[in-house]
Amino acid sequence: MSNVIVCFKWVKAEDDLRIDSSTLAVDLSKSKGKISDYDRNAIEAARIASEAAGSETVALTFGSADTKTALKDALSRGPKQAFWVNDVSAENADGFVTANMLAAAIRKIGSYSLIVCGEGAADTYAHQVGPRIGALLDIPVISFVKEMRIDGNRLYAVRKLEDSLEQVEADLPAVVTVLPEINPAPIPGLKAVLEGGKKPVTEFKIQDLDLEDGDTSRKTDVVSFKGCSMSRKKILINEGDAKERVTALVAALKKEGVL
Amino acid sequence: MSGEDKFDVIIIGAGPAGTACAYTLAKEGKNVLVIERGVTAGSKNVTGGRFYTYALDLVEPGLWKDATLERKVTHEQIMMMDGNQSITIDYSNPLFNKEGEMPQSFTILRAVFDEWFASKAEEQGAVIACGIKVDGLIEENGRITGVKAGGDEMFADLVIAADGVNSMIAREAGLVPELSDKTIGVGVKEIIELPAKTIEERFHLKPGEGASLLMLGCTEGIHGGGFLYTNNESISLGCVFTPSEAAAHGRQVHDIFQDLKMHPSIYPLIEGGKTVEYGAHLVREEGYRGIPKQLYRDGLMVIGEAAGFVLNIGYTIRGIDLAIVSGVAAARAVISGSNPGPAYLEELKNIKLLPSMKAVDGYFDLLEIHRLYETYPKVAGGVFNKMYSISGETPVSIKKGIWGVLKDNKVSLWQLVKDGIRGYRSI
Numbered sequence: 001m002s003n004v005i006v007c008f009k010w011v012k013a014e015d016d017l018r019i020d021s022s023t024l025a026v027d028l029s030k031s032k033g034k035i036s037d038y039d040r041n042a043i044e045a046a047r048i049a050s051e052a053a054g055s056e057t058v059a060l061t062f063g064s065a066d067t068k069t070a071l072k073d074a075l076s077r078g079p080k081q082a083f084w085v086n087d088v089s090a091e092n093a094d095g096f097v098t099a100n101m102l103a104a105a106i107r108k109i110g111s112y113s114l115i116v117c118g119e120g121a122a123d124t125y126a127h128q129v130g131p132r133i134g135a136l137l138d139i140p141v142i143s144f145v146k147e148m149r150i151d152g153n154r155l156y157a158v159r160k161l162e163d164s165l166e167q168v169e170a171d172l173p174a175v176v177t178v179l180p181e182i183n184p185a186p187i188p189g190l191k192a193v194l195e196g197g198k199k200p201v202t203e204f205k206i207q208d209l210d211l212e213d214g215d216t217s218r219k220t221d222v223v224s225f226k227g228c229s230m231s232r233k234k235i236l237i238n239e240g241d242a243k244e245r246v247t248a249l250v251a252a253l254k255k256e257g258v259l
Numbered sequence: 260m261s262g263e264d265k266f267d268v269i270i271i272g273a274g275p276a277g278t279a280c281a282y283t284l285a286k287e288g289k290n291v292l293v294i295e296r297g298v299t300a301g302s303k304n305v306t307g308g309r310f311y312t313y314a315l316d317l318v319e320p321g322l323w324k325d326a327t328l329e330r331k332v333t334h335e336q337i338m339m340m341d342g343n344q345s346i347t348i349d350y351s352n353p354l355f356n357k358e359g360e361m362p363q364s365f366t367i368l369r370a371v372f373d374e375w376f377a378s379k380a381e382e383q384g385a386v387i388a389c390g391i392k393v394d395g396l397i398e399e400n401g402r403i404t405g406v407k408a409g410g411d412e413m414f415a416d417l418v419i420a421a422d423g424v425n426s427m428i429a430r431e432a433g434l435v436p437e438l439s440d441k442t443i444g445v446g447v448k449e450i451i452e453l454p455a456k457t458i459e460e461r462f463h464l465k466p467g468e469g470a471s472l473l474m475l476g477c478t479e480g481i482h483g484g485g486f487l488y489t490n491n492e493s494i495s496l497g498c499v500f501t502p503s504e505a506a507a508h509g510r511q512v513h514d515i516f517q518d519l520k521m522h523p524s525i526y527p528l529i530e531g532g533k534t535v536e537y538g539a540h541l542v543r544e545e546g547y548r549g550i551p552k553q554l555y556r557d558g559l560m561v562i563g564e565a566a567g568f569v570l571n572i573g574y575t576i577r578g579i580d581l582a583i584v585s586g587v588a589a590a591r592a593v594i595s596g597s598n599p600g601p602a603y604l605e606e607l608k609n610i611k612l613l614p615s616m617k618a619v620d621g622y623f624d625l626l627e628i629h630r631l632y633e634t635y636p637k638v639a640g641g642v643f644n645k646m647y648s649i650s651g652e653t654p655v656s657i658k659k660g661i662w663g664v665l666k667d668n669k670v671s672l673w674q675l676v677k678d679g680i681r682g683y684r685s686i
């Protein structure tokens with residue numbers, strides 16, 4: 001079987017987001033990057049799939065210059081090599097642009113039997129990229145995958161839908177978008193981290209890819225980007241004896257519609 | 260043991276000690292691996308926040324110019340508190356910050372500083388593996404030959420423990436005994452964000468200038484004190500206590516810290532700010548006499564606070580600069596090619612670390628005087644109270660006033676003389 005390609009996104013870690021409570025403006029400047037949480041499970045899923053099939057895992061990302069740190073991290077999780085479409089436009093690309101870039105890079109990489117994506121990115125969670133790659137490459141897409149197995153040239157997957165599980169099969173090559181529960185994402189150990197730093201990375205510039213006019217212009221426009229801040233009502237019930245206070249509390253909770 | 264799994268030196272911990280050592284070794288072409296358990300260097304490190312610049316110059320002349328430092332310290336302040344009253348001494352001397360020369364000291368934020376410093380060591384060729392905790396040492400025939408981390412083993416000609424105050428590695432190697440709760444302090448600290456302009460107004464600073472403020476008498480008589488450092492757009496505020504005393508006193512460290520924040524002389528400095536980080540950490544309190552007898556054994560050396568290199572002497576805490584200096588000393592010992600253990604001790608002397616710590620050793624005795632943390636701030640407050648209380652009544656003479664205050668605080672002349680002599684001797 002030929003390579004398993006896993007796509008991952010380098011996102012801003014939410015821990016250090018600052019939200020201005022009056023304007024709701026979001027300050028990302030203090031946030032560090034990280035591999036999108038669900039994509040870590042995807043990388044491991046790709047590793048397991050390729051190990052079972054005796055092929056190699058290859059990691060692929062579209063990101064701006066600061067994605068460089070991501071590549072080491074991704075490579076310490078198992079892939080043998082990484083490809084990086086390095087362009088600043090990644091910072092505000094939508095699913096359309098990202099899928100165009102990744103599909104074009106996948107064509108460059110050449111041989112592949114399976115493409116694994118996370119179900120959605122930890123920042124936008126738009127569910128766009130995987131299905132669009134499938135459409136661009138004209139291969140089957142299986143989304144919401146919680147289990148998968150490869151037998152020869154056939155992929156068997158279990159999809160987790162709202163109230164049911166669906167078993168599906170497809171011929172390879174195919175795209176799967178996986179849920180985090182497909183498998184845990186182990187934290188890489190010392191040797192894996194050291195090896196990750198030594199594995200090869202191939203960098204593509206946008207000009208290196210065969211793209212058509214319009215492929216790099218987004219289809220959606222972000223009109224505004226605001227934080228969400230919870231303001232407390234600061235109601236203090238401290239008058240009267242215990243019974244009166246409980247009654248007041250229950251009344252207040254009813255008024256708020258929580259009871 | 261394949262070549263892949265073997266380094267010249269493995270350093271445990273990417274704090275200032277480990278990174279300074281790695282930088283110096285890598286620059287000389289040594290194959291160095293630094294293992295850090297934090298996701299990035301500095302991500303979990305807690306410090307007060309003041310750094311003496313000379314140490315970076317020892318690593319590489321001029322390196323400080325490139326460092327992510329906050330404000331150069333232009334104002335040294337000591338505040339004595341008693342209840343709601345306070346006395347502040349503010350010392351400033353332009354000689355510490357001469358135009359065009361390296362400023363003596365900066366305030367810093369460790370998460371930023373440590374990460375910057377580690378990236379510099381990486382540029383020199385050191386390999387820094389973050390997010391990995393070293394679980395133990397590998398020993399063969401009495402010699403330390405490597406480390407264990409998770410299921411992995413990694414080997415080196417020399418292992419250097421730079422794992423900080425509560426060094427598990429130095430303990431495992433039998434070099435450092437279990438820390439005693441009498442010889443360490445517990446520090447709690449908040450980083451409170453405020454606009455640069457507000458900080459400059461409140462502390463009377465020009466842009467880029469900073470203040471360092473230490474407080475006595477804010478710990479309810481417990482051995483300890485408070486600190487405040489101005490960063491570019493935040494204030495580091497915290498206090499350090501002897502934990503056993505705090506427990507005996509029946510108060511939570513956190514509550515005492517809360518009271519400090521609300522003190523009428525402190526609150527206006529942080530008012531309107533937003534706490535963005537809260538941390539707690541241990542710090543050694545013993546100075547020179549806390550340095551372990553043995554700082555190395557076959558295949559292993561201990562540097563930084565793991566080796567007791569920290570000075571907490573009341574008017575300043577110095578751990579970061581000493582950590583860096585000890586890291587450089589260890590690296591020089593390795594580079595010298597002679598037997599690294601004894602060479603390390605020699606370098607520690609040459610680089611003036613051991614002599615500097617010894618010179619202020621007496622402070623430990625001074626700081627042992629309990630009256631320093633409650634009675635004397637009270638006495639000072641009382642005296643100032645007498646001096647500045649004008650009501651139209653006939654005042655008692657200052658001399659009489661002082662005696663009255665001493666009596667109120669149950670300080671005898673004998674004690675005063677004794678503490679005075681002890682204090683004088685210790686400095």
Ligand SMILES: Cc1cc2nc3c(=O)[nH]c(=O)nc-3n(C[C@H](O)[C@H](O)[C@H](O)COP(=O)(O)OP(=O)(O)OC[C@H]3O[C@@H](n4cnc5c(N)ncnc54)[C@H](O)[C@@H]3O)c2cc1C
Nearest residue numbers: 272274275276296306307308309393423446563564578579
């Ligand atoms: C509240 C407080 C205020 C202070 N104020 C100041 C000040 O203003 N100025 C000053 O100079 N000093 C100050 N100090 C002291 C100073 O912070 C320390 O002395 C200094 O950080 C010691 O440096 P180090 O490199 O030896 O250790 P650390 O900075 O503690 O670094 C040790 C590193 O090792 C890592 N590590 C530990 N164990 C392992 C393991 N098993 N595996 C992998 N990695 C590991 C840690 O994550 C850490 O990054 C203060 C300390 C405290 C607690």
